[in-house]
Amino acid sequence: MSRFLRLLRGHPAAEQIVPRAGFTAWLTGLTAFAMAALAVCALAATFAAGRLADRWSSELARSSTVQVLAPAEEVDRQVTAALAALRTTPGIVSARALDMAEQEALLAPWIGTGLPLDALPVPRLIVIEETVEGPDAAALALRLTAEAPGAQYDDHTRWRRPMIAAADRLRLISGAALALILFATAAMVTLASRAALAANARVITTLRLVGAEDRFIAGAFTRRFTLRALIGAGLGAAGAALAFLFVPDVGAEGAFVTGLAPQGQEWLALAGVPLIAAITAYIATARAAKRALNTIEEA
Numbered sequence: 001m002s003r004f005l006r007l008l009r010g011h012p013a014a015e016q017i018v019p020r021a022g023f024t025a026w027l028t029g030l031t032a033f034a035m036a037a038l039a040v041c042a043l044a045a046t047f048a049a050g051r052l053a054d055r056w057s058s059e060l061a062r063s064s065t066v067q068v069l070a071p072a073e074e075v076d077r078q079v080t081a082a083l084a085a086l087r088t089t090p091g092i093v094s095a096r097a098l099d100m101a102e103q104e105a106l107l108a109p110w111i112g113t114g115l116p117l118d119a120l121p122v123p124r125l126i127v128i129e130e131t132v133e134g135p136d137a138a139a140l141a142l143r144l145t146a147e148a149p150g151a152q153y154d155d156h157t158r159w160r161r162p163m164i165a166a167a168d169r170l171r172l173i174s175g176a177a178l179a180l181i182l183f184a185t186a187a188m189v190t191l192a193s194r195a196a197l198a199a200n201a202r203v204i205t206t207l208r209l210v211g212a213e214d215r216f217i218a219g220a221f222t223r224r225f226t227l228r229a230l231i232g233a234g235l236g237a238a239g240a241a242l243a244f245l246f247v248p249d250v251g252a253e254g255a256f257v258t259g260l261a262p263q264g265q266e267w268l269a270l271a272g273v274p275l276i277a278a279i280t281a282y283i284a285t286a287r288a289a290k291r292a293l294n295t296i297e298e299a
Contacts, residue, residue: 024196028225031188032232032277033239039181039273040240046174047266053167063156064130066095069123070150078148079124085147086128091135098125126151185229185277186284193225193285197292204293218289222282229281233274241270 066086070078079097086095098106103125137155144151197204204217244261262270 024192024199025228027192028189028228028281029232031185031192032229032281033236035181035185035188036233036236036273036277037240039178039277040237040244040270042174042178042181043266043269043273044240044244044262046171046178047262047269049167049171049174051263053164053171064128064134065154065156066126066128066144066151067123067154068126068148068151070148074150075124078150079126082126082144082148082151085143086126086140089135089140089143091131091133093129093131095126095128098127123150182276182280186280189225189229189281190284190288193221193288194292196225197221197289214290214293218286218293221289222285225285226278226282230274230278233277237270237273241267 066082068075068079068082083095083097086092103122106125134155137153141153144153207217208214241262247261
């Protein structure tokens with residue numbers, strides 16, 4: 001890292017070796033800009049997927065429900081019987097039946113408001129809070145069948161596992177996309193630096209004749225391309241991060257979504273994107289310069 005920082009300070013004489021303009025300068029800067037913006041988006045998606053998985057896991061892992069669907073004259077009795085069974089079952093902390101107002105609020109996003117739920121075949125819901133170990137699902141289901149035939153126990157497993165698996169898969173895909181972005185950045189910077197070195201072959205030959213060492217020449221090109229990548233990546237990362245500030249936060253209102261904008265220390269990870277891009281450009285340019293100088297020497 002200290003060598004990398006010394007390289008950024010550079011040498012005054014080296015500034016005259018590498019041309020300041022040209023297609024290689026634009027190619028390096030634009031590539032770093034675009035790739036940094038994409039990297040910020042990939043990181044933000046990774047963080048959002050992680051928060052989503054944690055949220056689903058924490059909200060569903062220790063909760064379950066019982067649905068009671070029975071004839072109107074039997075509903076209240078079976079709800080009472082189901083509550084009595086649940087409250088005496090090991091592994092259950094509490095059980096509470098939702099009233100009609102709560103069920104209407106729960107169903108409002110799907111069926112709207114103002115509908116008479118008592119006229120629809122809507123089951124009565126009992127919300128359960130479980131311990132970490134939870135109850136014996138099979139035994140509880142059998143007990144409910146005997147004491148409240150219309151009651152069905154749902155431990156949310158069939159909902160929780162696919163959701164968490166999908167969030168984890170999204171996190172894996174985002175990580176793979178980030179790796180591809182770094183690879184593409186290294187490839188484009190390598191092409192740009194090799195093109196610049198090839199275009200300045202006569203200047204390099206002249207510098208060698210007057211005593212310039214290959215390390216000095218390679219350092220000049222490496223510094224210039226690293227700085228171009230750092231500036232371009234800084235602008236790209238800042239632009240993408242700024243765009244996230246204008247994305248509506250639906251995390252508080254959505255039951256199955258989370259905010260896309262980074263939170264807390266996640267912003268620090270985004271701030272590291274330009275530095276990673278600069279280090280990638282440094283490594284790619286140094287290797288390309290070494291290979292190109294050997295080629296020019298052989299020619």
